[in-house]
Amino acid sequence: MNTRNVVIGISSAMALLVLPTAQAEDGYAAPADWPPPMVKHHLGMVLIDRLEYALPDEGQEALVWDLQAWFGGDVNRVYLKSEGENVQGDGEDAEFESLELLYSRLIADFWELQGGVGYQGGVFSDDHAERGYGVVGLQGVMPYGIETDVVLRLSDAGDVSASIEGEYDLRLTQRLSLQPRTEIALAGSEVETFGVGEGLNSVRVGMRLGYAVTRRITPYVGAYWEKQVGDTADLSRAGGDATEDRGVVAGVRLLL
Amino acid sequence: MPGSGVIHHPLTRRQILKGGAALGLGSAAALGVRPGWADPWGRTSVYAKGAEEGPEVALAIRREALPIDGQSARPMTINGTSPGPLIRLKEGQEAVLKVTNLLDEPTSIHWHGLILPPGMDGVPGVSFAGIAPGETFTYRFPVRQNGTYWYHSHSGLQEQLGHAGPLIIDAAEREPFRYDREHVLLLTDWTFEDPMSVFRNLKTAEGYYNAKERTVADFFADVREKGFAATAEMRSMWAKMRMSSRDIADVTGSTYSYLLNGHAPQENWTALFKRGERVRLRVINGSAMSYFDVRIPGLKMTVVAADGQPVQPVPVDEFRIAVAETYDVLVAPEDDTAYTIFAESMDRSGYARATLAPREGMSAELPERRAIADRGMEAMGAHGMAGMDHGTMAGMAGERSRMSANGMLAAGTAQPGSRFGQAGIGITPGERRTLVYGDLKAFTPWPDRRAPARELELHLTGNMERYIWSFDGKTFSEMTGPLHFHHGERLRLILINDTMMEHPIHLHGMWMELENGHGELIPRKHTLNVKPGERVSALITADAEGSWAFHCHLLYHMKAGMFRVVQVS
Numbered sequence: 107m108n109t110r111n112v113v114i115g116i117s118s119a120m121a122l123l124v125l126p127t128a129q130a131e132d133g134y135a136a137p138a139d140w141p142p143p144m145v146k147h148h149l150g151m152v153l154i155d156r157l158e159y160a161l162p163d164e165g166q167e168a169l170v171w172d173l174q175a176w177f178g179g180d181v182n183r184v185y186l187k188s189e190g191e192n193v194q195g196d197g198e199d200a201e202f203e204s205l206e207l208l209y210s211r212l213i214a215d216f217w218e219l220q221g222g223v224g225y226q227g228g229v230f231s232d233d234h235a236e237r238g239y240g241v242v243g244l245q246g247v248m249p250y251g252i253e254t255d256v257v258l259r260l261s262d263a264g265d266v267s268a269s270i271e272g273e274y275d276l277r278l279t280q281r282l283s284l285q286p287r288t289e290i291a292l293a294g295s296e297v298e299t300f301g302v303g304e305g306l307n308s309v310r311v312g313m314r315l316g317y318a319v320t321r322r323i324t325p326y327v328g329a330y331w332e333k334q335v336g337d338t339a340d341l342s343r344a345g346g347d348a349t350e351d352r353g354v355v356a357g358v359r360l361l362l
Numbered sequence: 363m364p365g366s367g368v369i370h371h372p373l374t375r376r377q378i379l380k381g382g383a384a385l386g387l388g389s390a391a392a393l394g395v396r397p398g399w400a401d402p403w404g405r406t407s408v409y410a411k412g413a414e415e416g417p418e419v420a421l422a423i424r425r426e427a428l429p430i431d432g433q434s435a436r437p438m439t440i441n442g443t444s445p446g447p448l449i450r451l452k453e454g455q456e457a458v459l460k461v462t463n464l465l466d467e468p469t470s471i472h473w474h475g476l477i478l479p480p481g482m483d484g485v486p487g488v489s490f491a492g493i494a495p496g497e498t499f500t501y502r503f504p505v506r507q508n509g510t511y512w513y514h515s516h517s518g519l520q521e522q523l524g525h526a527g528p529l530i531i532d533a534a535e536r537e538p539f540r541y542d543r544e545h546v547l548l549l550t551d552w553t554f555e556d557p558m559s560v561f562r563n564l565k566t567a568e569g570y571y572n573a574k575e576r577t578v579a580d581f582f583a584d585v586r587e588k589g590f591a592a593t594a595e596m597r598s599m600w601a602k603m604r605m606s607s608r609d610i611a612d613v614t615g616s617t618y619s620y621l622l623n624g625h626a627p628q629e630n631w632t633a634l635f636k637r638g639e640r641v642r643l644r645v646i647n648g649s650a651m652s653y654f655d656v657r658i659p660g661l662k663m664t665v666v667a668a669d670g671q672p673v674q675p676v677p678v679d680e681f682r683i684a685v686a687e688t689y690d691v692l693v694a695p696e697d698d699t700a701y702t703i704f705a706e707s708m709d710r711s712g713y714a715r716a717t718l719a720p721r722e723g724m725s726a727e728l729p730e731r732r733a734i735a736d737r738g739m740e741a742m743g744a745h746g747m748a749g750m751d752h753g754t755m756a757g758m759a760g761e762r763s764r765m766s767a768n769g770m771l772a773a774g775t776a777q778p779g780s781r782f783g784q785a786g787i788g789i790t791p792g793e794r795r796t797l798v799y800g801d802l803k804a805f806t807p808w809p810d811r812r813a814p815a816r817e818l819e820l821h822l823t824g825n826m827e828r829y830i831w832s833f834d835g836k837t838f839s840e841m842t843g844p845l846h847f848h849h850g851e852r853l854r855l856i857l858i859n860d861t862m863m864e865h866p867i868h869l870h871g872m873w874m875e876l877e878n879g880h881g882e883l884i885p886r887k888h889t890l891n892v893k894p895g896e897r898v899s900a901l902i903t904a905d906a907e908g909s910w911a912f913h914c915h916l917l918y919h920m921k922a923g924m925f926r927v928v929q930v931s
Contacts, residue, residue, distance in 0.1 A: 135929070136487060136909065141468070143487035143911065144838045144925050145518070151566040180830045180837065180923070215825050216604055247827065250601040277577045321563075321570055361567060 150177035151362065158328075158357025160191075164348035167194040170355070176210065183210040185220060190229065199231035206241055217246035224259065226300070235299045238262045251275070266294030267302060281318045285326075288312070296337055301345070303337025316359060324359040399448030399528055399546045400623040402634045402722060404641070414441070416451035416505075417458055421471070423493075423515075423525065424464045430524075430552050431619040431626035437524035437552075438465065438515070445548055445624050445648060446513070446527030453508040453534035459501040461493060468492040471501070472516040472870070472911075473529060474686060475670050475888040478503035480908025483870055485516045488911050488927055492517060508533035509670025510644040510688045512548070519557035521917055522650040524624075526550065530644065531670075538805055539666045539675070541642035541692055545633040547656075549683070549705055549714055551618040551649040561918055564612055565829045573616045574711065574734045575608050599742070605826060605862055607736040610787055612829075612863070612918060613651045615712030620652065622705060622714040630725055631716045633703070640694045641718070642666075643703075647683040650917035653708035653864060653891075655682050655789065655796075656689075658701050658718060659729050663691040665797055669887040671873075674803040681797035682708070682785050684866040684891035686915035689797075693718070700724035708788055708864075710734045735788040740781065741862045741894035770854065771899075773813045776800075776879035777856060779897030786864065786893050799878050799898075802885040808875055810903040811882065814854035817899075818845070822892060822914070822924070824861040829922055831861075831914060837923025844929040845912065847904035856899040859892040865919065866891050869928065871910040874900035889915055904930045 156172040174187040185208040192200035208222035220243040227236025243257040253273040260266055273287040291307040314328030331352040334342055339349040398413035414421070424439050440446025451457050463469045470492050472484035482503040486492030493499040514526035528546045553560060563570040584593040600607045625631035635641050643663075645656060657663075657680035665676040667690035675692075683689055683705075695701060700719035707713060710732050717725050776782055782800035789796050824831040831837070847853060855874065857867055866889050873886040877899045884901070892898050907930050914924035 137491070140487045140491045143485060143516075143927070144921070144923070146839045147561075149562055149565050151562075180828055212828065216827055247604050249604060250598075251604050277575055279577055279579070280573055280575060321567060 146179065148177060148179055151175065152360075154358075154360040154362070156355075156357055157360065158326075158355040160330075160353050160355045162351045162353035164351045165193075165353075166196060168192060169194065169200075170357075178210070181212045183218070184208070185210050185222075192229075198228075198233035200229040201234045202226055202229055208241060208243070210245070214246075216248075217244060219243075220245055237300070248272075261297070263297070265297050265302075267297075267307075268292045268294075282315070283318070284313065284315055285328075286311070286313050293338075296341075298341060301338065301341050303339070303341050305336050307336075307338040308332060308334045312355075314355070314357075322361040326355075326357055326359060328355045328357075329353070330355065397443040397445070397447045397527070397624070399530075399548075400625075400631065402632050404543045404545045404633065404635075413448040413450055416449065417455040418460075419449055419458070420460045420462070421446070421449075422462045422464050423469050423471075425466075425523075430554075430621070430624070431629075433554065435552070435554060438469075438520055440525065440527055443527075443624070444524035445550055445621075446525070448527065448546060449513065449529045451505050451529070451531045453505055453531055455505045457501070457503055457505050460498055461501065462498040463493040463495050466495050468494050468517055469515055469520060469525070470517045471513050473501070473511065473513050474868075475509075475511040475688070476503070476529075477506055477871065477873070477906070480871060480906065480910065483910065485870065485911045488870075488909050505531055507531060507670065508537070509667055509672075510546075510646060510690050511670050512646045512648050512686075512688065514648060516911070519561065519650075519917060519921060521648075522551075522553065522557035522560070524550065524552065526648040528644070528646055528648075538672055539642075539692060540640065542639040543635060544642040544644060545718075546623070547633075547643055547645045547703065547705075547716065548623055549645070549647045549649055549652070549654050549656075550621045550624070551613070551652040551707075552621050553613070553617045553619075555617055557650075557917075560613060560617065561921055564918055565922070568827055568829070569606060569609070571612065571614045571616050572606065572608060573614065574709070575606060576736070596738075603742075607738070607741075608734060609737070609826065609862060610709035610734060611652065611707065611711065612916070614709055615707060618652065618707075618712060620649075620654075620705070620707055620712045620714035622703070622716045625716070627713060627715040632722055632724070633716060633718050634722070635695055635718060635720060637698050637720060638694075638696065640692055643691050643693060644688065645683060645691065646688045647685055649685050651685065653682060653684050653866075654705040654714065655680055655708065656703070656705045657681075657729070657794070658693060658703050659726075660699075660701050661693045661695060661718075663693055665801070666690050666692055668802050668885055669889060671886050672805045673885050674805060674883075676797060676801040677795070678797045678801075679794035680785075680789075682789065682891075684864065684889060684915075686866050686868055686889040687887075687891070695720075700726040702726040702728055704729055706732065708786075710788060732788065737787055737862060737894065740784075741787075770814060770817060771877075772881075773811070773901060774875075774877055774879065774881035774884045776877055777897045777899045779858070779895075780878070780899075781893055781896050782878045782898075784893070786891075799876065799891075802876065802878060803880050804883045804885050807882040808873070808884075808886055810852060810905075812852040812903075814852050814901055816851070817854045817856055819856040819858065820845075822857060822859045822861055822865050822867070824863070824919075824924075826862070829918075831916075831919040831922040831924035833924060833926055838925040839923065841926065844909065844927040847902070847928055847930045849904060849907050849930050851904045853902050853904060854899050855902055856897065857890065857892050858897045859894055862894045863916075864891055864893055865924070866915040867913070868915045869902070869910065869912050871906040871908070871928075871930075872902055872904065874902055876900050906930055 152175040154173040168191045170191045190202040206224035208220040210220040228234040239261040255271045276284040289310040310332035312330035314326045316324040316326035334349040437444035483489040508531040511529040703716040705714040785796040868889045
C-alpha cells in the first residue's frame with residue numbers, strides 16, 4: 107500500500123509541473139485586455155487497446171486489459187497506462203501487471219520520451235505480490251508504421267526489467283483490419299516472487315482481426331502464442347506451470 | 363481607428379427581440395428564408411430580397427435552429443440566415459458595418475480580402491478585442507477596391523458553424539468585361555458535429571475522417587497496373603515515412619455536407635438565366651477545410667477574376683478553388699437547357715451541386731464521380747526524395763540568367779520548385795482544360811513595380827501524427843515574436859511547403875503578388891494555395907502599418923498553430 111501512495115504522490119507533483127504550459131504570445135504590440143488570437147487547448151483521450159477474454163490451451167481463462175490515457179498539449183503530456191488481468195476461477199482479485207503514471211515529451215515527430223512511476227500488484231487487494239518501480243520509455247511509430255513501446259523499469263528492490271511491444275495495422279478494407287502484435291520481456295536479474303528470470307523472459311506473438319463498427323469501437327477476435335525461455339521457464343516449471351501456451355481471444359478496442 | 367465604437371447593452375430577452383426587430387429581422391428570417399443573394403434570378407431580379415446594400419449595414423449574429431441538408435441544425439446565423447446575407451458595397455463608399463453579437467460568446471467578422479485600416483480587420487487579439495456578447499461593434503472603412511470577396515468569423519471555430527457570407531464590391535469604373543446577370547456561388551462545408559469535437563478527433567486519432575485509406579485490395583490493383591516492383595517501391599516509400607498517400611483532406615464527406623449557397627446537393631438550388639445571356643458566376647470557397655473542383659459540363663467558363671482582382675480571360679472546363687479563394691467566371695449558355703454546376707471535393711468524398719437553368723424545377727445529369735487519388739512523388743519534394751521533376755531542374759539553369767544584381771531572382775519570376783503548370787492532386791492532366799496558377803495574368807501591372815529589396819523565407823511545417831501545424835516548425839504558441847515587415851518596403855515572401863498537404867496561405871491587410879512567371883503582369887491574391895512539396899513566392903508592398911494576421915486558411919490547421927502575426931512598422 108505504501109508504494110502506491112508514493113506513486114500517487116510523485117505523480118501528482120509531476121502533473122503539477124507539466125500543466126501550466128506557457129500561453130500563446132506572439133510578442134506583438136496588442137493591448138493587454140485583448141484575448142490571444144489563438145487559444146491553446148489541452149486535450150486528452152483514453153484508448154482501451156485491448157479489453158479481451160482469453161481462452162488459453164494450458165493456463166486459466168482470464169479477462170485482460172491494456173489501456174492508456176493521456177492529457178496535455180502538443181509536446182508535454184501526462185500518461186496513465188495499465189495492463190493487467192483477472193484470472194478467472196483462481197479466487198483472487200484482478201492484478202495490475204503495470205499501472206504507470208508518466209510524463210511524456212515529444213522528442214521527434216513520431217517519438218515520445220516517457221518517464222514516471224509504476225505499480226505492480228493487486229487491484230485494491232493484497233491477493234498479489236506488489237512492488238513499485240520507476241519507468242523510462244520510448245513510445246512511437248517506427249518506419250513502416252510499426253507502433254512501438256519500449257520500456258525500461260527499475261523496481262524498488264533495484265531489479266531491472268524491460269519490455270518491447272510492437273503492433274502493425276494491415277488494412278483489409280476500410281473497416282476490417284488485421285493486426286499482428288508482439289511483446290518481448292527481458293530482465294536484468296531474477297525475481298522469483300514475480301516469476302521473472304534473468305535474461306530473455308518470454309516472447310508473445312498475437313494476431314487479431316478487428317472490425318471498426320465506428321472509429322471508436324472495434325470488436326475483434328484473435329489468437330496468440332507465448333513461450334517462456336531460460337531462467338523464467340525454469341521458474342515456471344518448478345512451480346508446475348506451463349512454459350508455452352497458446353489461446354484465442356475475443357474483445358473490443360475502444361477509443362473514448 | 364476612425365469612428366469605431368462599442369455599444370454595451372445589458373441583454374434581456376425583450377431587448378434581444380427588440381434589437382432584432384430594429385435590425386430588420388422579421389420572423390421570416392428566423393424561419394430560414396434563403397438569403398437574397400441566393401435568389402434564382404440573381405441580381406437582375408426585381409424580387410431581389412435580403413441582400414444588405416451598403417454603405418450602412420447592420421448585422422446581428424445569433425445561434426438558432428435552422429434546417430441544413432434536411433436535418434435539424436443549430437448554425438450561427440447572420441440576420442437570420444446561414445450562410446449570411448450578401449453584403450454589397452460600392453467602391454469609393456465609406457462602409458459602416460454594425461455587427462451586433464447576440465451569441466453567448468465573443469464573436470467577430472473579418473472582411474476577407476479587403477484592404478482597410480488594421481483596427482477594422484476583425485481579428486480578435488490582433489485588430490481589436492473582439493465583440494463581446496450583447497455588444498455592437500461598428501466597422502468603418504473606406505472601400506478602395508472592387509470585386510468578389512467574403513466575410514467570416516475570426517473567433518475560434520465559429521466559421522465552421524456557418525458564420526460566413528459573400529461580400530461584393532461594385533466597381534466605380536467599368537470592369538474589363540460585360541455580363542447580363544450574375545449569381546453568387548458560395549461553397550461551404552457543414553458538419554452536424556461540434557467543431558471542437560472535430561478538432562479533438564483530428565488531434566487524438568490520426569486519419570479519423572479518412573474513410574478512403576489504402577487497403578490490401580489497392581495494393582493488388584496497383585500491382586496489376588504498374589507491376590510488383592514499382593508498386594512495392596512506392597508503398598515502401600510511404601510506409602517508411604509513416605504517412606498515408608490518401609491524406610488528401612483532413613476532414614471529409616464522412617462528416618461534411620457540402621453546401622452551395624447553403625443548400626445540399628439533393629436540394630438542387632437553381633440559378634436562372636435567359637438564353638443568350640452572359641452570366642457572371644462569383645464563386646467563393648467559404649469552406650472551413652474543403653478544396654473544390656468546379657465545372658459545368660457542357661459549358662466553357664471564362665475566368666475573369668481571381669481573389670476579386672481582374673485577370674486576363676482564361677477559358678477553362680474546370681478550376682480548383684482553394685479554401686478562401688474566389689474566382690469570377692463568365693458563362694454563356696446558348697441552349698434552353700439545364701446545366702449542372704458541380705463542385706467536387708478535392709478528396710472526392712462528396713460534392714456540392716446546383717443547377718444553372720432557364721426555368722425552375724429543371725436538372726441536368728450529374729457527372730461521374732472521380733475516385734480518390736494517391737499522392738505521388740511530387741508530394742515528397744520537400745522531403746528530399748525526388749521532389750523536383752526534370753523540367754524544373756532544366757528550368758533552374760535558365761533562371762540563373764534572370765537573376766538581378768543582388769543575387770535574387772528578377773521580380774515576377776517563378777521560384778524553382780513551383781508547380782504553376784499543375785492543378786494538383788486528383789486532376790488528370792489533359793483530361794480537360796483545368797485552370798492552373800500559371801494561367802493567371804493581371805490585366806495591367808499592379809502599381810508598385812519595385813524589385814524586392816529582401817527575401818523572407820517561411821517553411822510550412824506540420825506533424826500529421828499529432829495534428830500540429832506550424833510555420834518554420836513552430837506553432838503560434840511557441841512563437842516569441844511577430845514577423846516584421848518594414849513600413850513601405852517591397853519584399854519577397856517565399857513559402858516552402860514541407861508537408862504533404864495543400865495549404866491556402868492568407869495574408870491580411872496587404873496583397874500578395876504571386877510570382878508565377880508573368881513578370882510585370884503577375885496576379886495579386888489574398889490567399890495563395892501552396893501544394894505539397896512546392897516552393898512559391900509573392901511580392902508584397904508593406905504599405906499597411908499595424909498588426910495583421912497571417913495564417914493557413916484551413917480552419918483546423920490555423921487552430922492547431924499555423925498562425926502568425928505580421929507587424930508592419
